[in-house]
Amino acid sequence: MNKDASPLASDFRDAIPTADRKTGDRIWIYPRQPQGRFYRWRSWVAWILLAILAVGPFIKINGAPLLMMNIPARKFALFGQVFWPQDLYIFALLLLTIFVMIVLFTAVFGRVWCGWLCPQTIFMEMVFRKIEYGLEGDAHEQRALDAAPWTRAKWIKKGAKHAIFFGLSFLIGNWLLTYIIGIDAWWALVTDNPMRHLQGLAAMIGFSLLFYGIFARFREQACTFICPYGRFQSVLLDNDSIVVAYDHRRGEPQQRFRKDQPYEARKAAGIGDCINCRLCVEVCPTGIDIRNGTQMECVNCTACIDACDGVMDRLSFPRGLIRYASQRNISEGLRFRVTARMVIYSTILLLLSGVLVVILATRSNVETQLLRAPGALFTELPDNEIGNIYMVKIANKTMRDIPLALSIEWPDGAHIRTSEPEIRAARDGITQTAVVLAAPRMLFKHGNLPIAVGVYQDGQRIRTLKVNLIGPQTT
Numbered sequence: 001m002n003k004d005a006s007p008l009a010s011d012f013r014d015a016i017p018t019a020d021r022k023t024g025d026r027i028w029i030y031p032r033q034p035q036g037r038f039y040r041w042r043s044w045v046a047w048i049l050l051a052i053l054a055v056g057p058f059i060k061i062n063g064a065p066l067l068m069m070n071i072p073a074r075k076f077a078l079f080g081q082v083f084w085p086q087d088l089y090i091f092a093l094l095l096l097t098i099f100v101m102i103v104l105f106t107a108v109f110g111r112v113w114c115g116w117l118c119p120q121t122i123f124m125e126m127v128f129r130k131i132e133y134g135l136e137g138d139a140h141e142q143r144a145l146d147a148a149p150w151t152r153a154k155w156i157k158k159g160a161k162h163a164i165f166f167g168l169s170f171l172i173g174n175w176l177l178t179y180i181i182g183i184d185a186w187w188a189l190v191t192d193n194p195m196r197h198l199q200g201l202a203a204m205i206g207f208s209l210l211f212y213g214i215f216a217r218f219r220e221q222a223c224t225f226i227c228p229y230g231r232f233q234s235v236l237l238d239n240d241s242i243v244v245a246y247d248h249r250r251g252e253p254q255q256r257f258r259k260d261q262p263y264e265a266r267k268a269a270g271i272g273d274c275i276n277c278r279l280c281v282e283v284c285p286t287g288i289d290i291r292n293g294t295q296m297e298c299v300n301c302t303a304c305i306d307a308c309d310g311v312m313d314r315l316s317f318p319r320g321l322i323r324y325a326s327q328r329n330i331s332e333g334l335r336f337r338v339t340a341r342m343v344i345y346s347t348i349l350l351l352l353s354g355v356l357v358v359i360l361a362t363r364s365n366v367e368t369q370l371l372r373a374p375g376a377l378f379t380e381l382p383d384n385e386i387g388n389i390y391m392v393k394i395a396n397k398t399m400r401d402i403p404l405a406l407s408i409e410w411p412d413g414a415h416i417r418t419s420e421p422e423i424r425a426a427r428d429g430i431t432q433t434a435v436v437l438a439a440p441r442m443l444f445k446h447g448n449l450p451i452a453v454g455v456y457q458d459g460q461r462i463r464t465l466k467v468n469l470i471g472p473q474t475t
Contacts, residue, residue, distance in 0.1 A: 016224060016297065017287035028146075029220060029287045030139040032279070036306025045116055046126035053175070057183035063399025064428070070180055081360065082397040082428060086367055090359060097352040104345040106236040110243035114229065115300035120222055123172070125285060125301065128165060128215040135161045139282065162216060169211035173204055220286045223299055230296040237294065239327040240339050244300045246280075246291045246322050247330050263317055273321050277311055280304035280322060290322055366402060366425060367395040368455045370465045373434065378470050386471035387417065387438040394432075396425040402457060406435065409452040409464060414439035416453070437469055444471035
């Protein structure tokens, strides 16, 4: 907090607002329902993201899902591209790129991810909290309901809320499962006899209970206790980062509004614009007072901006007492500027993105390996030839069968003995078959023979594999 600010509690960083300072017991948060332009914009963003989540499993590109993370099968799909364990380095590069992107956006825009895009915030504030407002009313009604004795009406309201919460958690858990196993496998699973999948059903119920517990009880503590991002941001923000901030130079000193004191007279008397109505605190889903400055618990949800702007409008005061701004903008009145750190992060992000694009553009859809068959050295064949048995392992990353052919590139005289003229690589899977690589005995001068095997698709060579045949030493 800036030294010019006048916080309500000077030791606000010594304790979290959701815990009693004496006993350590949890203080339940009853945030007022936000209203305002930012809340409407955030609602639209949330509905769009939820719509994408809903239709995502049905979208397929080239026969592959838009997004699938099948960890048990070690198979992933992203925008129609299928990735196998052989592509682990691509995922490592992708995660590194995403990490740098988060670092850049946090350095420039603070926790804009938390307030606008984080699934925890979207589900909590735009789904579960809205259901709660609809069933139990606004903050004061919820507080009164919790304090009231258990009557039939209270049982109905509480029972309906928690039943909807669990049902919604079960539905969301099932829908997230479609992003793991695919919509077709999920549909076959849920339409089958559940007695055949008791273990999976128990796991889904357990996940739903966890999901329900987070949004029915744990709530904002997932952001303040579990998520490391709030602590991580402390090393990323600087005086030029744009965050949700209180303009202490304009708002201090605070004084209650008087109808007989116009805005001009209030300013002439040296009184700040903040009337200490505490609406910014009452709408905060994590219970903080934004007037104390940037805090770890702030998720940049903009509820305090909407609440403060509403008060300013009613009093005919200028908006922006709480707004998106940097500390330098508030303290020195300077506009946003590009810093050296932003340039460095942007350069690294562009380089990583460029490398990732090149790798994806040049990535082969077919991976082929030649592996010596276990327990076999060499076999003497007719016509004075020596043969080695090899296993051909083909990973087809596309959603269509691909015919492949093998041919010896060098040395002359070596050839492939196989019963089939071509190998049909099955779609979206791994195909294995055995082949015999043979060569005249006279070529094995030192007990081994390096050869090159070409892999052809539609007459075009897509890869060359090099192996060493084993044979008897010749003089």
